Each structure stands twice: as structure tokens, then as C-alpha cells.
Amino acid sequence: MHRKLATAALIAATLFLSGGVGLAHHSVAANFDGSKALDVTGKVKEVAIRNPHSQITLEVTKPDGSVSEFFVEWSDKNALLRRTVPVSKIRVGDKVTINVSPSKRLPNLGYFRTATLPDGTVLKDCGFVAFRESVAKGTKITC
């Protein structure tokens, strides 16, 4: 117990000194506006859970009836596995709403925040910071 508390104290001091790494990833920090959130509703065309980044492709129907593709960038496969994110709940063919941080450069691209599935369930990814904290505390990851 003492050891876990001590580790948690040192981690807090370490993060204070080093600034952490939360959004430091090149294609996350450089490409996406983490201060904004955008809902994108569409039919899931493809779910590619892979390294270095996962990708969900949505087919979005525009008001004029035309269909365009929207790409949702996400964490690497191994990280999603470690964080026990139930990625298999996002199924090809389902209509979902994915909340993203929009790309700073491309209009058809965003970074995953949450996904609302056909039954209304909201799929969350607690993220790397929560994972790190759960390891330090020796607890299950929650968000």
C-alpha cells in the first residue's frame, strides 16, 4: 500500500516536471484540434484496428443525398487492447455517431473521442493517461 502511494506521489511529481505525454503524438497534436468536438453520423464502411493508428471509415450521407467518406483516426491496436476497449462493438454496416476532434487540415478527418452505437450505448476510450494511472494504482482502468 505504502509502495503504491509512494509510486503515485512520484508519478505526480514526474508528470509535474516533465509535462506528460498525453497529446504529444505527432499526428494527434499536429493534426487534430483537441479543444473542439464534432458529431459525425454515418454507416460504418470499415473498421481497421491496427498499428500505428486505427481507422474507422464512415459513409456519410449529405443533405443533397450524395455520400462521402469520413475517416476517424484512433489509437494504435496494441494500446486499445491494453485499455480493454471493446472495439468489436463497432460493426461494419451499423449506423453510428462518432464524436471526434476535427482535423486542423482536412475536412473529412477526425480523431476518435466516443462512439454512440445503434442501441444507444456510448463506447468510450479512457485513453493513455487513464491507463497509466490505473497501472500506478494497480486498479482497473476507468473513465
Added chain:
Amino acid sequence: MRWMKLTRLTRQSAMVAVLLIANSILAHAMAGKRTDLNGVWILLGSKTENLKLTPAGEKARAAYDYQKDDPDMRCIPASFTRIMHTPSPPIEVRQRQDSVEINYEFMDVRRRVPLKKGLAVKDAPYAVREHPNMGRSVGQYDGETLVIETAGQSPGVLDTLGVPGLYQSDQMRTVERYVPNGDMMQVTITHYDPVYFLQPLIVTYNYLRLPGGKILKWDCKPEEATYERFLPK
């Protein structure tokens, strides 16, 4: 004005005191701590210091375009410095009698560092057989601290993440120090490169032990890593 300076000084002193107390608590609580480096580690944070570029370094950094110049987007590991800046994939250290293995999940990099006394870096085998661009390494222990010297890296991009757009020349030499502290590990890499740095660049990483952790396959494919996959075809 003087009052404000004093207040700032007092605040900084208080923060230092808090950190010293936290360290002291840790030292007591971790009596009997592990002093080995063996295990799988996840990154807590990193810090880059002493960044003073030569004119060549400034020019290279100004011209750097991550969408075209980042070797990671072609699944090529740029450097150990870059690999260790990646937040989520862990690293594994395995201490052997005559060598140390460092396995980086990012890009499936498997590094072997001989601990042969008297072995010059230039005579050491490539540290990563599949990636000779990463140079040659030799290691030794300074107490419980593992010290690794590396040279012979190919010229090119050094970092795309901590400080994007740093370059390295074939004259670069690095010294890494791995310091165990129970379930924490601190790694400091000092970069000596007269072509790009006016003074040694120091990057410090703090790691946390991942109990029961395993290094998974990364299996990077260039067509899935490139930024171009988002662009209209």
C-alpha cells in the same frame, strides 16, 4: 515589482520543497525496492533540455515537414530517442550476463547491447540487425546504472515527436543512462553532435513498470502509416 519577484521565488521554493518531501516519502516507502531494470515499462513523461542548434540544425528544423520527412510514416524507426517518445507502446529491458536486450514495441525494434569490457563502439555489431541505420552500441554498468554508448547512426531525422524536426549527422554519439528506482526507471540520453547541436542535447524519460506486461507485435505497414491515406485519390 520586488514583492512579485519574492512571491514567485517563494512559490518556486514551495514547489521544490513539495518535490523533495515526495522524494523523501518515496525513499522511505521503497526501502527494499527492486534495483534491476528487467521488465516492461511504460512512459510517464519526457523532457528535452539544452536545445541549442547550430545554423545547420536551425535550417534543417525549419525545412522539416512531418507529412513528408517523418521516417515513421514509412515504418522506419528514426532513432532510439524518437522511439522512446512514443507514448503508448512500452519498452522491455532484459539484463543478461554479457549483454542487455532492449525490445521496443514501436516498430518491432529488437536491440542487443554487448557488455564486453574494452569493446570499442565502432567494433560492436549493429545494435538492431534489421535497422543498421540505428548504429552500434556498447554497454557497461556504473553501480546499478546501465550506461550505453552508441555511434555510427545514419544521418537523417533524429526526432519527430519530442521536438519535431531535429536532425542527426553521422558524427553523432549518444550516451544513455538507465537508472532503476523500484517500479520507476529514468533514462537520460545525451546527444553529442557538432554538426547540429551547439551543446549536448539531453532528453530524459521517466518510465513506470508494467506488471505482467508483454511486448506485442507492431507490424507496421507503410501504406497504413502514411498521411497520404487521408488525401483524395
